[in-house]
Amino acid sequence: xxxxGYWFQAPxxxxxxxxxPAEPVVELVDITIDGRTVQAPKTSTILDVTRxxxxxxxxxxxxxxxTPVNVCxxxxxxxxxxxxxxxxxxxxxxxxxVIQTDSPRVRLARKMVLEFLGxxxxxxxAPQAQSxxxxxxxxxxxxxxxxxxxxxxxxxEAVDGTKARTTQVPVKIDNDLYVRDYSKCILCYKCVExxxxxxxxxxxxxxxxxxxxxxxxxxxxxPLPDSACVYCGNCIGVCPTGALMFKSEFDMRAAGTWDExxxxxxxxxxxxxxxxxxxxxxxxxxxxxxxTSPLDVEVTHGHLCxxxxxxxxxxxxxxx
Amino acid sequence: xxxxxxxxxxxxxxxxxxxxxxxxxxxxxxxGLRNLNEEGRIALVGGQESRTQRHRLIEAFHAVQGRIxxxxxxxxxxxxxxxxxxxxxxxxxxxxYHLFSxxxxxxxxxHVCDDIACRIKGGENLCQDLEKTLGPSGSGSWxxxxxxxxxxxxxxxxxxxxATTPRGITLAPTSGEEITQGLKQNAWxxxxxxxxxxxxxxxxxxxxxxxxxRIGKIDPESIEAYILSGGYARLxxxxxxxxxxxxxxxxxxxxxxxxxxAFPTGRKWEAVAKAPAKPHYLVCNADESEPGxxxxxxxxxxxxxxxxxxxTIAGLATGCEKGFLYLRGExxxxxxxxxxxxxxxxFAGFLGENILESGLNFDIEIRRGAxxxxxxxxxxxxxxxxxxxxxxxxxxxxxxxxxxxxKPTVINNVETLVNIPLILKEGGKAxxxxxxxxxxxxxxxxxxxxxxxxxxYETTFGPTLRQMIEIAGGVPEGRKIQAILLGGAAGxxxxxxxxxxxxxxxxxxxxNATLGSGVIIIFDDRVDMTDILTRIAEFFRAESxxxxxxxxxxxxxxxxxxxxxxxxxxxxxxxxxxxxxxxIGQVMRDASICGLGxxxxxxxxxxxxxxxxxxxERGQP
Numbered sequence: 042x043x044x045x046g047y048w049f050q051a052p053x054x055x056x057x058x059x060x061x062p063a064e065p066v067v068e069l070v071d072i073t074i075d076g077r078t079v080q081a082p083k084t085s086t087i088l089d090v091t092r093x094x095x096x097x098x099x100x101x102x103x104x105x106x107x108t109p110v111n112v113c114x115x116x117x118x119x120x121x122x123x124x125x126x127x128x129x130x131x132x133x134x135x136x137x138x139v140i141q142t143d144s145p146r147v148r149l150a151r152k153m154v155l156e157f158l159g160x161x162x163x164x165x166x167a168p169q170a171q172s173x174x175x176x177x178x179x180x181x182x183x184x185x186x187x188x189x190x191x192x193x194x195x196x197x198e199a200v201d202g203t204k205a206r207t208t209q210v211p212v213k214i215d216n217d218l219y220v221r222d223y224s225k226c227i228l229c230y231k232c233v234e235x236x237x238x239x240x241x242x243x244x245x246x247x248x249x250x251x252x253x254x255x256x257x258x259x260x261x262x263x264p265l266p267d268s269a270c271v272y273c274g275n276c277i278g279v280c281p282t283g284a285l286m287f288k289s290e291f292d293m294r295a296a297g298t299w300d301e302x303x304x305x306x307x308x309x310x311x312x313x314x315x316x317x318x319x320x321x322x323x324x325x326x327x328x329x330x331x332x333t334s335p336l337d338v339e340v341t342h343g344h345l346c347x348x349x350x351x352x353x354x355x356x357x358x359x360x361x
Numbered sequence: 362x363x364x365x366x367x368x369x370x371x372x373x374x375x376x377x378x379x380x381x382x383x384x385x386x387x388x389x390x391x392x393g394l395r396n397l398n399e400e401g402r403i404a405l406v407g408g409q410e411s412r413t414q415r416h417r418l419i420e421a422f423h424a425v426q427g428r429i430x431x432x433x434x435x436x437x438x439x440x441x442x443x444x445x446x447x448x449x450x451x452x453x454x455x456x457x458y459h460l461f462s463x464x465x466x467x468x469x470x471x472h473v474c475d476d477i478a479c480r481i482k483g484g485e486n487l488c489q490d491l492e493k494t495l496g497p498s499g500s501g502s503w504x505x506x507x508x509x510x511x512x513x514x515x516x517x518x519x520x521x522x523x524a525t526t527p528r529g530i531t532l533a534p535t536s537g538e539e540i541t542q543g544l545k546q547n548a549w550x551x552x553x554x555x556x557x558x559x560x561x562x563x564x565x566x567x568x569x570x571x572x573x574x575r576i577g578k579i580d581p582e583s584i585e586a587y588i589l590s591g592g593y594a595r596l597x598x599x600x601x602x603x604x605x606x607x608x609x610x611x612x613x614x615x616x617x618x619x620x621x622x623a624f625p626t627g628r629k630w631e632a633v634a635k636a637p638a639k640p641h642y643l644v645c646n647a648d649e650s651e652p653g654x655x656x657x658x659x660x661x662x663x664x665x666x667x668x669x670x671x672x673t674i675a676g677l678a679t680g681c682e683k684g685f686l687y688l689r690g691e692x693x694x695x696x697x698x699x700x701x702x703x704x705x706x707x708f709a710g711f712l713g714e715n716i717l718e719s720g721l722n723f724d725i726e727i728r729r730g731a732x733x734x735x736x737x738x739x740x741x742x743x744x745x746x747x748x749x750x751x752x753x754x755x756x757x758x759x760x761x762x763x764x765x766x767x768k769p770t771v772i773n774n775v776e777t778l779v780n781i782p783l784i785l786k787e788g789g790k791a792x793x794x795x796x797x798x799x800x801x802x803x804x805x806x807x808x809x810x811x812x813x814x815x816x817x818y819e820t821t822f823g824p825t826l827r828q829m830i831e832i833a834g835g836v837p838e839g840r841k842i843q844a845i846l847l848g849g850a851a852g853x854x855x856x857x858x859x860x861x862x863x864x865x866x867x868x869x870x871x872x873n874a875t876l877g878s879g880v881i882i883i884f885d886d887r888v889d890m891t892d893i894l895t896r897i898a899e900f901f902r903a904e905s906x907x908x909x910x911x912x913x914x915x916x917x918x919x920x921x922x923x924x925x926x927x928x929x930x931x932x933x934x935x936x937x938x939x940x941x942x943x944x945i946g947q948v949m950r951d952a953s954i955c956g957l958g959x960x961x962x963x964x965x966x967x968x969x970x971x972x973x974x975x976x977x978e979r980g981q982p
Contacts, residue, residue, distance in 0.1 A: 113910050200921060
């Protein structure tokens with residue numbers, strides 16, 4: 042067999058050293074935040090800039106791996122010349138903006154948002170929100186004792202004002218993997234985004250109802266096993282209040298054995314397929330109690346599938 | 362996307378209702394019949410085809426609601442298959458709109474207004490009577506409703522009847538007996554008062570009328586009558602002037618939007634006309650739901666062609682080929698007349714392709730709202746046109762940059778658009794001479810409540826509040842004015858000592874009031890104003906979309922607070938309650954996403970400031 046007429050010829054070896062692609066040119070603009078004038082790329086949000094300056098702007102509905110929905114309004118800042126406060130998480134910077142992140146108006150708005158949430162939602166498993174409540178000296182109790190609320194569809198709901206209406210509803214336990222306690226839901230839309238176009242594209246849940254009756258729901262509120270849910274658990278991964286919780290965590294909390302101070306976190310790579318998602322194993326008493334994924338890993342941006350998230354039992358089947 | 366459809370399937374009637382809107386289902390992938398010979402080929406195009414129809418979701422719900430009276434699980438599933446929408450998302454959309462019922466309901470339901478303008482004319486008593494005879498609101502054949510836009514004929518009700526041809530019957534003024542008898546015998550009075558719209562326009566026939574001149578005078582269902590009275594001459598003129606010429610006239614006229622925000626119309630048009638992104642869209646905001654407002658309803662019922670002519674001129678001037686008229690779901694007569702007018706105008710060559718041989722195309726589609734005040738907010742309205750929940754978007758980007766379907770959009774109120782032919786007729790500069798320096802042209806005011814001749818009044822800007830009330834015949838004999846609400850629930854209360862406010866944009870602004878959409882509701886000294894304020898607080902709680910925390914919870918806390926003030930059961934003290942109210946108002950104004958939350962406390966707070974002796978502690982004046 043000769044090489045003549047062989048169909049394959051190797052390309053000539055290049056002598057040019059390949060260069061990395063040119064950095065995109067990003068226009069820098071000047072803005073003033075709390076009296077400091079800084080330069081930042083034009084594409085940044087106000088939150089990007091405040092974070093780069095080390096200013097701790099509180100957020101609840103914002104997460105790096107999701108599209109900002111700016112609904113919780115706790116990140117609002119005062120922009121000179123604007124009639125209202127503006128949400129830092131989604132507002133893009135413009136040249137010459139003058140911003141205050143801790144003015145009396147800002148502090149009042151943040152305090153009131155926290156009081157509104159604290160008086161209507163169970164924040165007992167939301168340490169972040171609780172720390173904000175302390176920081177802004179919010180007093181959720183000043184709206185009266187809490188009332189159990191029934192959802193109605195009619196505007197003429199009987200109200201006497203002596204009790205503060207809440208979003209309280211029974212806990213939903215309809216599958217073995219996770220528990221939904223919507224009494225703890227602050228309606229940040231994160232789970233809907235993670236279930237939809239921001240991560241999973243499954244669309245098993247959406248916001249239903251209107252106003253104070255708005256809630257996260259499957260179609261006609263059917264149990265998860267009847268819905269389109271694929272149990273990826275990405276909704277739990279993004280939930281800021283513990284309204285969505287791993288069944289393992291829920292059961293341990295109920296039994297009083299959940300203790301985060303005793304837990305270790307170990308990063309590893311998922312062994313189920315070739316994608317290579319990073320898993321963070323949360324281990325207590327030498328048992329995996331939940332699995333998360335870091336937001337800043339390029340492969341997953343914090344999102345996993347059912348196997349990576351829940352398929353860890355085999356690790357612990359030691360007896361056989 | 363993998364649609365996961367679970368549970369019931371649609372009944373033949375439900376399928377028929379949806380197919381009546383969308384046409385028969387082309388393939389099994391879209392809920393149709395299996396056709397093994399063709400399926401492989403059709404499946405390739407079916408998904409794309411149905412996804413491009415996604416924005417017709419609300420229309421599809423209307424089709425089922427109008428035919429059956431409620432939307433079952435099976436119907437929802439079928440709609441989802443037809444439009445390729447995940448059921449959870451469709452359920453979220455349907456439950457947002459109060460005119461859609463997702464639980465079984467009789468085919469005839471009477472919506473009875475208990476809002477402020479009807480309330481002081483017996484609306485609340487009427488509802489309490491019905492509670493005794495028919496059971497609680499929402500339990501069957503009747504339910505309480507926010508303002509139905511029939512304030513000049515209070516107390517009002519609207520009967521919605523599901524059938525092959527759904528009917529909407531307006532009852533105004535009505536009585537408990539008329540409603541119970543109507544339900545019992547399924548017999549409803551003919552809309553006699555609405556045959557003669559001049560009764561809602563006391564100055565009807567006056568030579569000074571510009572905007573209202575045709576209403577009640579010509580047949581709103583005849584395009585010949587419209588043309589004979591000078592109609593469509595301005596469209597021809599606009600085509601001769603060209604886009605820049607028309608926009609110049611509108612800029613010269615200094616026309617300010619009449620929907621409530623008072624933004625210069627010409628500047629909006631200019632921005633869209635110059636926007637590089639294509640296509641451009643025109644939207645007519647006919648979702649008139651501000652309590653006490655009914656002017657747009659009369660314009661659409663009485664002069665539908667003028668609305669269409671205004672829209673066509675606006676659309677052509679701003680480079681749009683498509684316009685949407687977003688009509689309030691509670692306006693069946695306006696919907697009927699506009700639909701007929703659209704057909705007639707299209708047939709006569711005033712709409713559609715190559716309008717009047719100009720080579721330009723423009724057409725209009727009517728989209729109906731379904732019981733949501735928030736959809737009057739422009740960005741919420743865009744979402745509703747796109748078949749989504751009516752949740753407002755954050756601004757910027759503004760509609761002129763990214764509006765409906767993310768494209769540059771001109772959005773104008775009905776009254777604003779009806780001013781357009783008038784501007785071309787008079788000339789922009791001459792129009793600007795009408796009224797005052799900063800408030801030019803004629804303006805419609807909606808007078809209701811305790812006034813001798815409630816109705817829509819037209820005047821060039823200038824008269825004071827006192828003069829307007831006198832034009833409408835003043836308060837009834839022997840009564841005194843206690844309070845006046847300017848601008849609706851999102852407006853401001855003024856007291857009897859503030860009657861000399863000039864009714865202009867600048868005059869009301871100087872008095873810390875607002876013109877809003879032109880609402881003037883007069884309350885005489887018999888009215889319990891604390892009841893009215895509590896109802897306004899309830900209105901905002903019920904109409905908040907629920908998206909942002911300040912409005913979703915703030916409106917609830919504000920309502921609770923008013924109940925405590927009324928029953929004189931403060932949590933700590935009255936002073937503490939008033940202080941809390943201020944803080945609730947502040948955060949809603951500062952941190953809410955849209956105008957609803959930002960104005961949810963304005964009327965109630967102004968009442969506490971401008972009216973004396975409200976919620977006084979026992980034993981005090």
